[in-house]
Ligand code: C2O
């Protein structure tokens with residue numbers, strides 16, 4: 308039977324500071340859910356695939372009346388879905404048609420840092436471009452692409468820069484999961500925005516503790532609906548918000564089955580009727596709509612606010628038949644049985660710190676040897692009274708979550724993760740291995756906390772091949 312828990316510290320969630328903005332229903336007519344199409348390769352040459360992505364400005368008809376000035380990749384808002392296949396090599400040209408510097412960060416992708424990874428050391432200046440090449444060597448997963456210039460990440464995402472990234476592989480295909488993009492395999496990029504005379508205004512909306520918007524914006528659609536024409540639909544949830552946690556459930560508490568987390572398939576499917584995601588987290592779920600009749604309507608809600616309507620169409624009901632084991636997650640033995648690194652997220656508002664410090668682009672905060680398997684303790688020291696959840700993210704790898712305050716992790720945390728919500732007062736134990744060298748960021752993924760400086764960097768070194776990195780300073784951004 309489904310799990311009825313959101314898996315989070317409810318007291319902390321419900322005692323958020325007074326600046327919390329509850330979502331409202333937009334009073335715009337309903338619109339079909341936008342499903343960003345797959346990015347078309349410039350060229351395919353055997354196992355080598357060539358893509359181009361351009362960060363640009365544009366305008367989008369979101370509200371009634373004036374169009375909204377927005378930013379996007381290869382379009383006016385968000386971007387095309389970028390498809391990778393495990394084992395193939397990608398050659399990507401990253402172009403900047405904006406009036407300011409940006410970067411292209413591959414959130415969740417195991418590629419070398421700090422340049423290919425697209426963190427703050429990989430600027431693409433206005434009118435310029437950068438070419439990167441990498442071979443995808445990780446399993447099927449739902450990842451994403453977003454800008455990462457320091458300290459302008461939050462505003463650039465708010466303006467519209469973000470895209471979903473899919474990795475596919477043979478193992479996942481052998482499971483015969485729904486894979487018809489836009490029909491039974493659907494992205495659900497969850498964001499929230501406020502409009503002033505139909506325009507975004509980051510400065511006006513800004514909150515140092517994480518900017519919240521008044522209205523849901525789902526895949527860049529206001530007030531969206533989706534016509535269900537298949538009994539079983541895969542929803543790929545991505546919390547692409549600057550700050551907002553999404554507490555997901557259907558209006559009738561219809562159950563759904565989570566099949567994957569940030570870095571790929573879960574070892575076992577987990578059935579829920581409630582699920583919370585913090586910023587940057589992903590969860591793929593299967594929903595079996597077979598219990599409904601043609602003409603029925605059910606909505607997805609967060610905080611009891613409906614943000615995505617499903618209109619049930621015509622299809623033949625089916626049973627959800629999933630194997631008991633979806634994936635085998637290797638149980639790597641740590642090189643040291645004790646935690647070798649302890650990192651602390653503290654504070655709120657402009658007092659946020661990581662290990663008591665603010666980010667410095669030219670400081671390496673910690674080092675770890677390539678391929679070593681390490682235990683890290685990640686603590687959120689905010690106390691219960693005015694604490695908040697900090698979503699902790701590490702670049703360049705996927706990790707495993709072992710314990711929360713010494714207790715078992717939640718039922719959907721047995722797979723690969725790259726972002727983990729850490730509750731106030733909690734310490735999370737993770738097992739982490741980097742298989743790519745480089746300098747990588749680790750930080751709170753509330754984008755305003757990251758921009759304030761709740762971020763640090765780790766150097767992954769190969770003793771046999773020492774590398775000297777050129778670390779930019781903020782002035783070069
Ligand atoms: Cu999703 Cu450092 O970022």
Ligand code: CU
Pocket residue numbers: 412413414415700701702703
């Ligand atoms: Cu990242």
Ligand code: CU
Pocket residue numbers: 659696697698751752753756761
């Ligand atoms: Cu934070």
